[in-house]
Amino acid sequence: MNKTTTFTVAYHQFLLPNGEPDGALPPLADDTLALHALYRNMLFTRLYDERAVNMQRTGQIGTFASSLGQEAIGAGVGLAMQPSDIIAPSFRESGALFCRGFRVRDLLLYWGGDERGMSNPDVGDDFPICVPISTHTTHAAGAAFAVKYRKEPRVVVCLLGDGGTSKGDFYEAINLAGAWNLPLVFVINNNQWAISVPRAMQSKSETLAQKAVAAGIPGIQIDGNDPIAVNHFVSEAIEKARRGGGPTLIEAISYRLCHHTTADDATRYRSDEELEAHRQYDPVPRLKAFMTQRGIWSDEQETQLLTACKEEIEQEVKHYLESEPQPPASMFDSLYAALPGALIQQRQALQEKE
Helix, strand or coil: CCCCCCCCCCEECCECCCCCECCCCCHHHHCHHHHHHHHHHHHHHHHHHHHHHHHHHCCCCCCCCCCCCCHHHHHHHHCCCCCCCEEECCCCCHHHHHHCCCCHHHHHHHHCCCHHHHCCHHHCCCCCCCCCCCHHHHHHHHHHHHHHHCCCCCCEEEEEEHHHHHCHHHHHHHHHHHHCCCCEEEEEEECCEECCEEHHHHCCCCCCCCHHHHHCCCEEEEECCCHHHHHHHHHHHHHHHHCCCCCEEEEEECCCCCCCCCCCCHHHCCCHHHHHHHHHHCHHHHHHHHHHHCCCCCHHHHHHHHHHHHHHHHHHHHHHHCCCCCCHHHHHCCCCCCCCHHHHHHHHHHHHHC
16 A cells, blocks of 8 residues: 655744844743853853964964854753763764863864873763764764663764765664664754855755655754744753653754864855855844843843953863873773774884984
């Protein structure tokens, strides 16, 4: 018997670009402390990104990926998670990692080429930054299977970019998530560009959220520049998964106001007019405007927060710059439980040169 299936993809937004409400608001909109936490995370992330880009330009770290214009996704996801949950990030989720306990010094160590930055003992089972596109999606599915097998009340949250949805790893991961009803939430940062390839050339699919249909899981679109919407719907998806309700795929519509990384020159493939047109959707001034309109944010609070964030970042930068580098022979430390003889000889030879 043939069966025809139809589907719709819902789109959700609570705040307009000017910060005014767009219809009924969720309870989060009345939680002043939660809104302040969202805003602080976004502003802190933006200031960190700015400092890190400057450090890369002066040779103090390696290639760096900024999240300029996409801070609502990291903040909204990170603050929606419980400490026991597990995050599987790509490389543009600094805000979420700050929520998870990673420090500026840790991320700078990582971008400076030191893997100790991803081994912070306070971050539980969180996965490290994943630069290869979408390879971490199957890792997230494996972790979610382990959580379900052990009957643990935990959820895995996997973040990726729009370009990652074109990879086979992604399709395998969402298929496993659906077939096994895993406690897994996928959040796609659709920032419109996979390096130099625009969204329209990446996939003929009208939305990226509808790719969930083939996996038999719910898929929705949200305004990824609306931090209230991001936090609300990611929180809903996480708690549904925690209750045994299975996975969800969320496409967060955003825009990359920066280069892909510091190794990229977006002016070669993107017009200034397009970039300027998207600045009006910037999530940081949007939430600030909403809080100001509600009388829960002032210029004085803004000044105090800017000062506090900059001071904290500078202290962390100082700690990073004063960190002792690892000896070259440490590259062998985590390869095997017991090193093979050939590698033992190589390590000894390297230690002698040191």
